[in-house]
Amino acid sequence: MHRSFIARHPSVLVFLALLALFTLAVTVLSEGFGVGVISTSFVKTLGKTLCLCLVAVAMDLIWGYAGILSLGHFAFFGLGGYMIGMWLMFERTRHIVEGALADAALPPTPEEIEAAIGNQVFGVVGSSDLPLIWSFADSLAIQLALVVLVPGLLALVFGWLAFRARVTGVYLSILTQAMTLGLALYLFQNASGLRGNNGLSGLQNLPGVTAPQSEVSLWFFWASALALALGYLLSAWLVSGKFGSVIRGIRDNEARVRFLGYSVEHYKLAIFTLTACIAGIAGALYYPQAGIINPAEIAPIASIYLAVWVAIGGRGRLYGAVIGTAFVSLLSSWFTGGQAPDLTVAGYRVAWVDWWLVLLGLSFVAVTLYAPRGIAGGLERLAGRRKDTAS
Amino acid sequence: MSTLLEVSGVTVSFDGFRAINNLSFQIGEAELRAVIGPNGAGKTTFMDIVTGKTRPDSGHVLYGERSASLIGMSEAKIAQAGIGRKFQKPTVFEDQTVQANLLMALRKPRGPLAVLLYRPSPADLARVAELADEIGLGDQLERPSGELSHGQKQWLEIGMLLAQDPRLLLVDEPAAGMTPAEREKTTAILVEAARTRAVVVVEHDMEFVRRLNCKVTVLHEGAVLAEGSLDHVTRNQDVIDVYLGR
Numbered sequence A: 001m002h003r004s005f006i007a008r009h010p011s012v013l014v015f016l017a018l019l020a021l022f023t024l025a026v027t028v029l030s031e032g033f034g035v036g037v038i039s040t041s042f043v044k045t046l047g048k049t050l051c052l053c054l055v056a057v058a059m060d061l062i063w064g065y066a067g068i069l070s071l072g073h074f075a076f077f078g079l080g081g082y083m084i085g086m087w088l089m090f091e092r093t094r095h096i097v098e099g100a101l102a103d104a105a106l107p108p109t110p111e112e113i114e115a116a117i118g119n120q121v122f123g124v125v126g127s128s129d130l131p132l133i134w135s136f137a138d139s140l141a142i143q144l145a146l147v148v149l150v151p152g153l154l155a156l157v158f159g160w161l162a163f164r165a166r167v168t169g170v171y172l173s174i175l176t177q178a179m180t181l182g183l184a185l186y187l188f189q190n191a192s193g194l195r196g197n198n199g200l201s202g203l204q205n206l207p208g209v210t211a212p213q214s215e216v217s218l219w220f221f222w223a224s225a226l227a228l229a230l231g232y233l234l235s236a237w238l239v240s241g242k243f244g245s246v247i248r249g250i251r252d253n254e255a256r257v258r259f260l261g262y263s264v265e266h267y268k269l270a271i272f273t274l275t276a277c278i279a280g281i282a283g284a285l286y287y288p289q290a291g292i293i294n295p296a297e298i299a300p301i302a303s304i305y306l307a308v309w310v311a312i313g314g315r316g317r318l319y320g321a322v323i324g325t326a327f328v329s330l331l332s333s334w335f336t337g338g339q340a341p342d343l344t345v346a347g348y349r350v351a352w353v354d355w356w357l358v359l360l361g362l363s364f365v366a367v368t369l370y371a372p373r374g375i376a377g378g379l380e381r382l383a384g385r386r387k388d389t390a391s
Numbered sequence B: 001m002s003t004l005l006e007v008s009g010v011t012v013s014f015d016g017f018r019a020i021n022n023l024s025f026q027i028g029e030a031e032l033r034a035v036i037g038p039n040g041a042g043k044t045t046f047m048d049i050v051t052g053k054t055r056p057d058s059g060h061v062l063y064g065e066r067s068a069s070l071i072g073m074s075e076a077k078i079a080q081a082g083i084g085r086k087f088q089k090p091t092v093f094e095d096q097t098v099q100a101n102l103l104m105a106l107r108k109p110r111g112p113l114a115v116l117l118y119r120p121s122p123a124d125l126a127r128v129a130e131l132a133d134e135i136g137l138g139d140q141l142e143r144p145s146g147e148l149s150h151g152q153k154q155w156l157e158i159g160m161l162l163a164q165d166p167r168l169l170l171v172d173e174p175a176a177g178m179t180p181a182e183r184e185k186t187t188a189i190l191v192e193a194a195r196t197r198a199v200v201v202v203e204h205d206m207e208f209v210r211r212l213n214c215k216v217t218v219l220h221e222g223a224v225l226a227e228g229s230l231d232h233v234t235r236n237q238d239v240i241d242v243y244l245g246r
Helices: A010-029 A040-065 A073-101 A110-125 A140-164 A169-188 A213-240 A242-252 A254-259 A264-290 A300-313 A318-336 A352-370 A374-390 B043-050 B075-080 B098-105 B112-116 B122-134 B150-163 B180-193 B206-212 B230-235 B237-244
Strands: A343-345 A348-350 B003-014 B017-028 B032-036 B058-063 B083-086 B168-172 B198-202 B215-220 B223-228
Touching (some): A040 A073, A040 A213, A040 A242, A040 A264, A073 A110, A073 A140, A213 A242, A213 A318, A242 A264, A242 B098, A242 B112, A254 A264, A300 A374, A318 A352, A318 A374, B003 B043, B017 B043, B017 B198, B017 B223, B032 B043, B075 B083, B083 B150, B098 B150, B122 B150, B150 B168, B150 B180, B180 B198, B215 B230, B215 B237, B223 B237, B230 B237
Parallel strands (some): B032 B198, B032 B215
Antiparallel strands (some): A343 A348, B003 B058
């Protein structure tokens, strides 16, 4: 009973080892620090994929383990991106503004600098004042804290209202869709203080850093890999003990857990809020690699994709969420990036950019009907069969 | 013998239908009681009221030596106060082992943080093994409970209730779908449990009730029709008319 957590769960160690190996391989093959086989933009794609895997692990916790089909977790992901984006954009603009004003006869006052930053950042939405929510945009430490606090607080308030009213099942899913839609519509407004539909841009440029993108991309890639490793470890630990027992119990029979004396609502709220915080962190690492965030990112469909990835990978298995997300999102960028050769079927030209969504939809239906345990379930069956034939 | 649970003048209606009609019911500290009655007599609704699932329109539900009111308390709080409930259908957590099921039920702090940091002590594991022996699952601890037979699941659920160390146990049709041998064992488990706590068994099966050999309460249309020994109530003309005569 006193064996370490890792020793009792060797699959976690296998996952971490594979992730480390993958990280090393990408580094060695990269342009920044390696032989240059993998382009910088592909390093970014891989780094972004790791972030998506992290939010998928969170999704698996809330849906696969606790049985709450949240279709709003991309809202938390996007909020995390916005919070770090504010600092990136503010600080970078400040560097540019200070550079431009350095040649002036009189050194610029702090007020003049702030006004110039406001003008630069908000000119695009016809304003020149920094809104109140940008008060701490000059502090990396505070904005990093907000990456966790803002999604966490939104989840806490939303979850408290929804779970206390005992909203469950499909009604809760619809409510979470409404939440992410509401947030997206709010952010689309110019008056939201986050540049409306323009969103925040230029996020790939780190303020005060002169290193080329080929290197910066790897820093973020490593940070994403580390975050995924830590998130995976935390999630695996969380579901391994009695807490995992209770949340799986809530998934399978909520009433039974309640009559055992557990306050089901508190558990749901805890796991909902925690996964929102993880999603926020994933988003904060994703958007500097994407370079831009705008409200379309948190449209309702984004959270539905998240559920599709986890379902295809196999929910209720953390590595399933990672496999499904990596597989589907990389395939998706291959098909929609114009690299997939178009097919001609009976004189009709199948352009994958358009037809990929149809393919994805059909695979989702197929997985739901014929392989409810997803790719991970299939792998486990294969492994089981091999063991049977070997023995 | 002092009263553990006192239900008095409780009424509850669903869309105009009076499921419970001015029901009064008492049970002592260490007592076995069978509740019988035809379908729709309000047996399950009675359990729903005591365990906090349904809120009565009027009346009192008092529990414990300080006669605390249970009305308005959450299901979880009522369970923590020492009232355990077994459902009609066996409800165990099928993808978890017998041991995990029992550990979850064991009387321990129930808050998320306490549960997150909980690691079973040797004493806890010993208690789980002891409970598993009592319910005849001593050699099945590592088995996923979904693989158990119907009867074994029923016992596991009873074992989970015992693990909560409740003062009052509400058991809904424990013998349904069991073989005669399984029924006998179920009877023994319940009689043993009632030596140190109050046990209320809702049952259809008259033979099973006879074997429990305890005081019987007959419900009809949401109220108590008769109460006493099984022989006493089965001789009651009202009971014969509404229930046994059919």
